[in-house]
């Protein structure tokens with residue numbers, strides 16, 4: 001797979017985050033992306049150290065909020081399973097996040113679902129497999145003219161219709 005920017009595709013601004021279970025893989029993926037010409041920049045919102053036991057919803061929500069504010073295009077989040085950071089990120093309005101430990105799911109998370117965030121479980125996937133999936137993921141773009149677009153728009157409509165209804169929040173500030 002070429003690491004050249006796709007024709008017409010703008011380099012991506014990426015935010016990364018992890019809890020202490022995911023920090024090692026997060027750092028590895030961050031450094032890989034910093035060398036990738038398809039990436040305009042990588043912001044790391046932590047945690048920065050395996051001794052930091054900040055609960056996974058905190059860095060996950062911080063990363064997702066950056067995307068929601070338009071400060072980053074995509075996010076890469078890591079915890080033990082990838083599940084907790086995905087759930088937390090999805091609580092941020094407008095965010096679509098999913099764990100994807102295989103190539104096809106990672107591709108469809110962009111092309112079908114226009115997910116801004118991919119998550120990995122450091123206790124589930126090996127670093128080389130995660131790097132391969134991430135490298136491919138950087139090359140995928142959502143096609144707003146595709147039949148998938150109306151389905152994603154329906155998610156946004158639902159979110160807008162129910163904004164504020166029953167919101168429990170993440171307690172992440």
Ligand SMILES: O=C(CO)[C@H](O)COP(=O)(O)O
Nearest residue numbers: 021079080081082083084085
């Ligand atoms: O994987 C996690 C959350 O999905 C996290 O890294 C560990 O969470 P725990 O099993 O509740 O400690």
